[in-house]
Amino acid sequence: MKLVNDRIAQHKIVPVIMLHSADAAVPLAEALVKGGLPVAEITFRTDAAAGAIKNVAKAYPEILVGAGTVTSVEQAKCAEAAGARFIVTPGFSRTVTEYCAGHRLPIFPGVCTPSELMWLLEYGLDVAKFFPAAQYGGLGTIKALSAPFPQMKFMPTGGVSETNILEYLSHPKIIACGGSWMVRKDLLDNGQFDEVEALTAKAVSLVKGV
Secondary structure, eight states: OHHHHHHHHHHOEEEEEOOSOGGGHHHHHHHHHHTTOOEEEEETTSTTHHHHHHHHHHHOTTSEEEEESOOSHHHHHHHHHHTOSOEEOSSOOHHHHHHHHHTTOOEEOEEOSHHHHHHHHHTTOOEEEETTTTTTTHHHHHHHHHTTOTTOEEEEBSSOOTTTHHHHHTSTTBOOEEEOGGGOHHHHHTTOHHHHHHHHHHHHHHHTTO
C-alpha cells in the first residue's frame, strides 16, 4: 500500500478516466506517459473498464493503473484480474474494503464524514478519497476533518481543476488530487490524444515543485 501511496503522492494528480472502448486505452496510456503522468484511474462506469485496464497493464507496465468507481466485490475481483494495482470506491463499502485488505490490494475508499474516516481507521487505512470534494466543502472540510484525524491524508476528487488544484495541494494532508480535465470525455471519444498529451504535460508542469 505504501508504495502505491508514495507513487501517487509523487505525481500529485490521478487522471480519472471513463472509456467507452477498450481500444482507446493504449493510445490514451501513451498520451499520459508522453505527458509525464504515468498513472491512471479507469472507472467502472462503462463495460469497457476491465478491458481497458488489461490493455494498459499489458502495453505500459510502467503505468500505475487502477480501477475507479468500484462498487462491488465482483468489480474489485474483475479489476484485479485485469491488472489493476489499486482500487478507488465512490463511497465506503465494508465488503469491498475487506476483500482488498485480504488480497493486499491497495484501496482508496470515498468518504466525506467523520464516521466514514473512523471506519477506514478500523482497517488500518490512512489515505481516503474525499468525494465529491466540491459539493462537500472542498479544502475547508478537509482542513476541519484533519484536526480530529491527524493520521489521515486525502485525495480529493470531484470539482478539482487546473484553477484550484494548487490550492488543494498546498495543504499537507493532501497527497494528490483526482481530476479529469486532461482526459475529458470529448477528447477521448474523438481520439484527440495529442490534446490529451498537451493538457497532461501542462497539468504536470503546473503541479511540479508543489
